Amino acid sequence: MTEVRASGDPSPSLGTEPAEEPHGAGVGSRLNWLRAGVLGANDGIVSTAGVVVGFASATSDKGAIVLAGIAALSAGAMSMATGEYVSVSTQRDSERALIELETRELREDPEGELEELTRIYEAKGMRRELAAEVARELTAHDALGAHAEAELGIDPDDLTNPWHAAGASMLAFVVGAVLPLLTITFSPASTRILVTVVSVAAALVLTGWVSARLGRSPVPRAVLRNVGGGLLAMGVTYAIGDLVGVHLG
Template sequence: MQHQITPPHNDKHRSHRAGWLRAAVLGANDGIVSTSSLILGVAAAGANKPDIMLAAFAGWAAGAMSMAAGEYVSVKSQEDVEKADLDIERRSLEENPEEERKELSLIYQQRGLSQPLADQVAQELTQHDALAAHARDDIGLTEISTAKPIQAAITSALLFSLGAWLPILFLWLSEPKLVIPLVSLATAFGLVVLGGVAGRLGGASIVRGALRVLFWGVLAMVVTAVIGSLVGVAV
């Protein structure tokens, strides 16, 4: 009977969150910032509220689809590269198994193991699952880092929509003359919350994460509002 090996203690690592957390933060941040910037830019140009709402809805729909498509294509390209590398490694294991075992042993020696121990580890891992050992220790592919294009696309689109609906909601509830201040305040609050949550989930400083996201979001909104105001005057 094979006994299950359990660790003596369970450290709470966060690297397994990297894939979906990156897509989630990117999607939500882009949804808040791009939609708010669009609203403020159009409002600063002097448009009426129905036109601003129309622009906001169009920006949300286009942005969500763009995020989904962009994430899928980019992460799918990463997945294609990973599969190609695994195919190369699989063929090499079939054609040169002994050379591949020596290569694995050399990797472990470079990490600090003695040659006899490195040879033993390489031999046992090769017998257990040679491709998995080379994927992890030679190529650098792990379950955590493996590309997941569908997950990235869905996460980005959903979080973009969630972020975009924050400024849209305040736009819908506000009086025409209060669109710019209310949407700006709501967006700033959303960015602070997003940055803090991202920092907490990623194991970083909550305050630093909140301020970082807030700074770049506010900068984007200010630049867009200025451009919209200049265009409105020119037109």
């Protein structure tokens, strides 16, 4: 049996799957972590670049610019880590509370929970007899896991670790922030702003491309949106820095 591709060429398809179509909860979790890493790096690039460009437009003092960049990197990294830790901890607490409730319901009313699971599979399109059989088999194998997945969309054995999330977000932010900081530090005074803007735009093209590929969305739109947002942020901080510098000068 053959499958006709979009190009019209037949190719064997029995027992094969598309190479770029990942399946499984583990793959989905890894993709989510990658997306979070890309977003964290993107945030580090834009926020730190905005600060150093703003300071560079206000003063030519390289020490002040570098100090502002280090402060932006440190504060941003800690903010990302703290925010992610609080967010994931809150989500984890909610998931644990739901799991505890489900555990109690399974203990106090196993028949009612079995009927609830059967109806869930019925709603997905299974025949009543098949849904009941599946519910019984899964309940016998792992009652809590089956009910938590079907009713709550939670894997009791794979709750997100807030410390891991905080560390990953912090690291991603630092990696992104290092680029504009190093660029503006080691570029000549006469071209430091231009070089920083160009390097940041190139980095945003890369993060936009990666995020689009991970999300399977149109690449040009993601890149334009990413670069446009970054340039706008740097433009605003440059204007503010220039205005403040004129008045202070």
